[in-house]
Amino acid sequence: MFASQSTPIIATRNVRDYFQESVNNAISNQRISTTTHTADYVVDLLVSYTRSDRLFETTPDGKRLTPLAMLYFEALHADSHSARNRNLQRLGDVALFITGLFADSLHRKLVDVDYYIAMGGNAYAYLADNMRSSEAITREVFEELSEKFVKFVDVLMEVAEQARPACHSDVLKLYELWVKTGSQRAAGQLRNLGIVPVKPKVH
DSSP states (O other): OOOOSOOOSOSSOHHHHHHHHHHHHHHTTTOOOOOHHHHHHHHHHHHTTTTTHHHSSSTTTTOOOOOOHHHHHHHHSSSHHHHHHHHHHHHHOOOHHHHHHHHHGGGTTSSSSHHHHHHHHHHHHHHHTTOGGHHHHHHHHHHHHHHHHHHHHHHHHHHHHSSHHHHHHHHHHHHHHHHHOOHHHHHHHHHTOOOOOOOOOOO
């Protein structure tokens, strides 16, 4: 679905410092209560996926992003607990990354942004529920990512805008994102544009 990039998303001499500052600023701007461990996890995710070979799989047709459904299938049929967790972690990570940085690419596709949010949140929730007692910190991170998935999507959206200023001319896309996800950030952007977000009535 997504073609790979030949160059990194962010070109900077110190990518980690850039994302650390951007993520921390976004968390502060949006008044999200989170742990340092979870914030660092999100930074690590961004740093890792600036390299296309870590995000895309090599196929006979070139590099492609493995569909979430395939990652889920592989997790279900994994031959070990650790293999299942690896697949579910990648599922959650990819869902968070794509929804946060490339939500527009999902617009009006067969698989929409709400599907990515549901799949990613559920993957992190499973991981949190199945961490060993010795992995308390990791369990806490996955639990928070699951419970606040949309909030962290908002964080990544702000980070993306800092790197690549977004155009808000397509108000409909912003409104649809708010309807589908309940994103408080999208609601705030609509208000800044003079639009009071009101969800359509269900008949």
